Structure formats: C-alpha cells, structure tokens
Amino acid sequence: MLxxxxxxYAVGGAAALDGLTVPVPGGAxxxxxxxxxxxxxxxxxxxxxxxxxxxxxxxxxxxxLAGVPPERRRMAMLAQRPxxxxxxxxxxxxxxxxxxxxxPRRRAHADAxxxxxxxxxxxxxxxxPGELSGGQQQRVALARALAAGPRVLLLDEPxxxxxxxxxxxxxxxxxxxxxxLTLLLVTHDPVEAATLADRPGDRVAxxxxxxxxxxxxVGELYARPASLTVARLLGGRTEVPGTVRAGRHVSPLGAxxxxxxxxxxxxxxVVRPELxxxxxxxxxxAGTVAEVRVLGARALVTVAVAGAGGTARVHAEAPLGRxxxxxxxxxxxxxxxxxxxxxxxxDGERQQLP
Ligand SMILES: Nc1ncnc2c1ncn2[C@@H]1O[C@H](COP(=O)(O)OP(=O)(O)OP(=O)(O)O)[C@@H](O)[C@H]1O
Numbered sequence: 001m002l003x004x005x006x007x008x009y010a011v012g013g014a015a016a017l018d019g020l021t022v023p024v025p026g027g028a029x030x031x032x033x034x035x036x037x038x039x040x041x042x043x044x045x046x047x048x049x050x051x052x053x054x055x056x057x058x059x060x061x062x063x064x065l066a067g068v069p070p071e072r073r074r075m076a077m078l079a080q081r082p083x084x085x086x087x088x089x090x091x092x093x094x095x096x097x098x099x100x101x102x103x104p105r106r107r108a109h110a111d112a113x114x115x116x117x118x119x120x121x122x123x124x125x126x127x128x129p130g131e132l133s134g135g136q137q138q139r140v141a142l143a144r145a146l147a148a149g150p151r152v153l154l155l156d157e158p159x160x161x162x163x164x165x166x167x168x169x170x171x172x173x174x175x176x177x178x179x180x181l182t183l184l185l186v187t188h189d190p191v192e193a194a195t196l197a198d199r200p201g202d203r204v205a206x207x208x209x210x211x212x213x214x215x216x217x218v219g220e221l222y223a224r225p226a227s228l229t230v231a232r233l234l235g236g237r238t239e240v241p242g243t244v245r246a247g248r249h250v251s252p253l254g255a256x257x258x259x260x261x262x263x264x265x266x267x268x269x270v271v272r273p274e275l276x277x278x279x280x281x282x283x284x285x286a287g288t289v290a291e292v293r294v295l296g297a298r299a300l301v302t303v304a305v306a307g308a309g310g311t312a313r314v315h316a317e318a319p320l321g322r323x324x325x326x327x328x329x330x331x332x333x334x335x336x337x338x339x340x341x342x343x344x345x346x347d348g349e350r351q352q353l354p
Contacts, residue, residue, distance in 0.1 A: 001022075001023050001024055001057075001058075001059040001060075001062075002020050002021060002022050002024065002043070002047070002056070002057075002058060002059075003021055003056055003057045003058075003059060004019045004020070004021055004055055004056035004057065005017060005019070005020045005021070005043065005046055005053055005055075005056035005057070005058060006018055006019050006020070006053065006054045006055035006056050007039075007042050007046055007051065007053060007054055008054045014209070014210070015054075015210050016039045016042045016210050017039040017042045017043055017046070017207075017210045018039075018209075018210040018211050019055070019056065019211075020039075020043060020056070020205075020207070020210075020212055021056075021212070022203070022205045022212065022215055023203075024182060024184060025182075025201050026061065026151075026180075026182055027180045027181070027182055027201070028182060028183075028199070028201035028202050028203070029178075029182075029183035029184075029185060029196055029197045029199065029202040029203075030182075030183070030184050030185070030197075030202070030203055030204075030205060031185045031186075031187060031193040031196065031197045031202075031203070031204040031205065031218070032044070032184070032185070032186045032187075032205050032207060033187060033188065033190065033193050033204050033205070033206050033207070033233065034188065034206060034207035034208055034213075034233070035188060035208065035233065036188065037209075038207040038208050038209060038210065039207050039209075039210040040186040040187075040188075040207055041156060041186055042210075043186070043207075044077075044154050044156055044184065044186050046058060047075070047152075047154065047184060048070055048073065048075055048077060048154055049065065049068060049069060049070040049073050049075075050070055053066075060073070060074075060151070060152070073152075074149070074150050074151040074152065075150050075151070075152040075153070075154055076097075076145035076146070076148045076150035076152075076153055076154065077145065077153075077154040077155075077156060078138070078141055078142055078145050078153065078154070078155050078156070078158045079141070079156050079157075079158075080156055080157040080158065080160045080161065081161070082129070082134075082137040082138050082140065082141035083141065084129035084137060084140060084141060084144075085129070086128060086129055086130055087128075088128075088129075089125060089126050089127065089128060090116065090121070090124050090125055090126070090127050090128070090129065090132070090140050091109060091112050091113065091116070091125035091126065092112075093129065093140055093144055094112035094115050094116055094140060094143045094144045094147055095108040095109055095111070095112035095147065096144060096147075097144065097147045097148035097149075098111060098112070098147060111147060112125075112143070112147060113125065115143035115144075115146055115147050116140070116143055118143065118146070118177060119139040119140070119142055119143045119173055119177070120139065120169075120173070121136060121139055121140065121143070124136070124140075133166065134161060134162050134163075134166060135162050135163075135165070135166025135167075135169055135170060138158065138159070138162065138166070138170050139169070139170065139173060142170070142173060142174070142177070146177060150181065151181070151182060152181070152182045152183075152184060153181050153182070153183050153184070154184050154186075155174070155183060155184065155185040155186065155187075155196075156186045157186055157187055157188070158170060158174070158185070159171065159192060167192075171192070171195045171196065174196060175195075175196065175198075183196065185197070188233075190218070190221075190222075190233065190234045190235060193218055194218045194222075197217075197218050198218075202217065202218070203215055203216065203217060204216065204217070204218050204221055206221065206229070206230050206233060208229050213226060213227055213229055213230055214226040214227070214230050221234055222234055222272060223272075223338070223340070224340050225270060225340060225342060226342065227342050227343065228268060228270070228342055228343075228344075228345075230342075231270045231340075231342060235272075236270050236271075236272060237273055237300075237315040238269075238270060238271045238272075238273065238276070238313070238314050238315045239268050239269070239270055240252070240253055240268065240269040240270075240271075240312045240314070241266070241267075241268050241269075241344060242266075242267065242268070242269060243264075243265065243266055243267065244258070244262045244263065244264050244265060244266075244267045244341055245264055246264070247261060247262070249262075249267060249269045249339065249341055251269060251307070251309070251312055252305055252306065252307030252308060252309055252310050252311055252312040253269070253285055253305055253307060253312050253314070253332075253334070254285060254307060256269070256334065256336075256339055257336055257339075258336075258339055258341060259336050259337045259339060262341045266343075266344050267341040267342065267343065267344065268341065268342050268343070268344050269339060269340070269341055270340050270341075270342055271314070271334055271338055271339060271340070272338065273300060273315040273316055273317045274317050275334075275335065275338040276314060276315070276316035276317075276332055276333070276334055276338075277316070277332070277333040277334075277335070278301060278303075278316050278318055278324065278330055278331070278332065279330070279331040279332070279333050280330070280331060281328075281329035281330055281331055282331060283331045283333075284331030284332045284333040285305055285314075285331065285332040285333070285334070286305070286329065286331060287303035287304055287305040287306075287314065287329070287330055287331070287332055288303065288304050288327065288328070288329055288330070289301055289302070289303055289304075289324050289325065289326050289327060289328045289330055290302045290303065290304040290313065290326065291326060292323055292324070292325065292326055294320060294323075296320070297319065297320050298317050298318065298319060298320060299317065299318050299319075299320055299323035300315055300316075300317060301315070301316045301317065301318055301323055301324060301330075302314070302315050303315075303316060303330055303332055305332070314332055314334075316332065
C-alpha cells in the first residue's frame with residue numbers, strides 16, 4: 001500500500017511524486033503507467049527503500065516500512081538493463097543472493113540451476129553474461145531476482161530495449177513465474193500493462209506530473225479514460241470537442257446520446273478506433289475518408305465528418321485489404337456504450353461517472 005507517498009527533489013520545487021495513495025493487494029499486480037518524468041521510477045525507488053520519502057508511508061501487509069533497509073524489505077528489482085556481474089558465470093550470478101547470505105555453495109548452485117531451468121535457460125550455467133542475448137540476460141536477471149525469495153517483485157521497464165520476440169518471452173515468463181508474488185510494474189507501454197495486469201485484482205495507476213490521474217483495471221482505462229491524458233496514453237486518437245446538453249454530446253458528429261449521465265457543458269468525446277464501425281455510405285454518420293495508414297494487419301482509417309459547427313476527424317480500424325480508399329464516402333457507427341466524454345482540459349476533473 002502506498003499512502004500519501006511524496007518526494008520532492010528540490011527544496012520548494014514541484015514534487016516528483018505528490019501524495020500518491022494506491023492499494024497494492026498481496027499477490028496482485030499494480031502497474032504505474034505514465035509518460036517520461038511522471039514519477040514512476042521515483043515511486044519504485046521509494047517503495048524499494050532506495051530513497052527517503054518526504055511524506056507518506058509505504059506499507060507491506062499493514063506494516064510501515066519506514067526505517068527498514070532495502071535488503072530487508074523482501075523485494076527484488078528487475079531493472080531495464082539486467083545489471084549482471086560480467087566477471088561471474090551465469091550460475092554464480094543467479095546464486096548471488098544465496099552467496100551473500102552465506103548459503104553453502106552446493107545448495108546455492110542447486111537452487112540457481114533450478115531457477116535457470118524455470119526461466120528456460122538450462123545449459124547456460126557456465127557462460128558469462130556477455131555471451132548471451134539481451135533477452136537471455138534479462139531472463140538470468142529474473143532468475144537472480146527470484147532466487148532472493150522476494151514477496152514483491154519490482155519491475156522497472158523490464159522489456160525496454162528488447163526486440164518483439166524477446167519482449168514476448170519475458171512477458172510470458174513473468175506471467176508464468178508470477179504465482180502469488182506481488183508485482184509492481186513501471187512502464188510507459190499500455191500493451192505491457194495490459195499483458196501483465198490481467199488478473200481480476202490487478203490495477204493500473206496512471207501518473208502525470210507526479211499526480212495520480214486514474215486507478216482502475218486496464219480494461220476500464222481503455223473503455224472509460226478519465227481525462228485526455230489517460231486517453232492519449234492508452235493510444236486513443238479520436239477527440240471531438242463539443243458540448244454536453246441533456247445527456248447528449250453535441251458536435252459536428254450530431255447530438256449523440258451518452259450511456260451515462262455527464263454534467264452539461266464543454267466536453268471532448270473520445271472513442272477508441274477499434275470500436276468505431278465503418279459501414280457503407282448511406283447509413284450511420286456520413287463522412288469521407290481523409291487518410292489511410294497501414295499498421296501491420298490493420299489499417300487505421302481517418303474519416304472527416306462535416307457537420308454543424310465544423311469538421312470532426314474520427315479514426316476507425318479495418319482489416320488490411322478491406323480498408324476503403326482516401327476520398328471514399330463512408331458511414332460511421334459509434335455504439336452508444338463506447339462514447340466517453342472527458343473534460344476539455346488535460347487537467348480537468350473527470351466528468352464521466354463510473
Ligand atoms: N535524483 C533526482 N534528482 C532530481 N530530480 C529527479 C531525480 N530523479 C528524478 N527526478 C525528477 O523527478 C521527476 C520524475 O522522475 P522519474 O524518473 O520518477 O519519472 P519517470 O516517470 O520514471 O520517467 P522515465 O519514464 O523517463 O524514467 C522528473 O521531473 C525528474 O527530472
């Protein structure tokens with residue numbers, strides 16, 4: 001549990017982390033998601049005990065960790081770069097947490113071998129870290145972290161710098177070894193957040209400028225972002241400014257009924273591209289294809305809609321090969337339940353009710 005956790009690097013300056021309060025239930029995964037400089041790594045260092053708090057408390061199973069040194073917190077960290085000892089063999093790297101505790105060499109090595117098997121690296125014992133790929137090194141670092149017998153695994157951008165295949169391997173491994181470990185993951189990648197925080201109790205805390213923006217299961221962040229910041233961080237593209245009147249969002253798209261009550265006034269309609277349906281011209285909201293961008297197996301189709309008060313741009317997805325062409329007239333269908341209105345300013349309060 002983080003309770004009002006605050007860190008201010010410069011006296012009188014803005015807080016890098018400002019009163020962060022989020023529960024971290026035992027065995028669950030909490031993701032700290034945010035853009036660069038939002039305070040994610042600071043939070044992780046404070047939890048690990050590597051830096052002092054300026055205010056607040058870090059609690060583990062209800063006990064305040066103030067004054068408990070990092071090595072006695074039963075936490076292990078997997079950093080962005082593996083930070084292995086280059087002069088030691090892979091086996092000795094993994095056995096290191098045992099060695100420093102004085103565990104007899106034979107037992108330490110037996111455990112390290114089992115850990116290497118568990119991360120899919122049997123037979124790599126005698127190699128030096130420099131003889132492994134980046135993904136393999138990260139797996140060794142994970143084996144070493146687990147050898148320390150932590151209750152909490154701190155993951156600081158654990159797959160940044162790895163290629164797609166190695167990333168997927170590390171994600172799969174983390175999901176496999178997770179068991180009842182508590183995970184605290186720092187990332188700027190919503191896909192990584194969604195991949196690792198996929199159990200019922202898992203949550204994502206979105207940070208910006210040291211402040212908590214939203215704390216929710218990842219699916220809710222996608223479906224109901226609380227602000228433009230959250231919508232953009234989750235890869236949202238469509239933002240249609242308008243006005244909320246009598247439960248409808250009024251914009252060039254028309255007067256669209258909203259699924260939940262939203263206070264009247266200015267508001268931005270945000271809709272995920274994968275939830276907008278492209279239908280034949282003549283049905284739905286009439287528009288013209290303004291741009292098509294191929295993204296792997298899908299195409300991102302930008303549709304311009306001219307209506308009362310101006311033009312709106314709405315993004316939709318189509319399977320590759322089935323996308324319309326620039327200039328084609330099309331129809332758009334925006335299902336009622338996927339319409340979310342957020343405040344026009346990034347700093348505004350959430351308007352959408354839960
Ligand atoms: N040791 C430090 N001394 C002074 N300022 C710091 C220090 N560490 C971080 N900061 C500042 O605190 C703020 C939050 O930094 P932090 O590293 O926690 O962000 P982050 O979200 O982890 O960013 P990134 O994704 O780039 O690592 C930033 O403005 C940063 O410049």
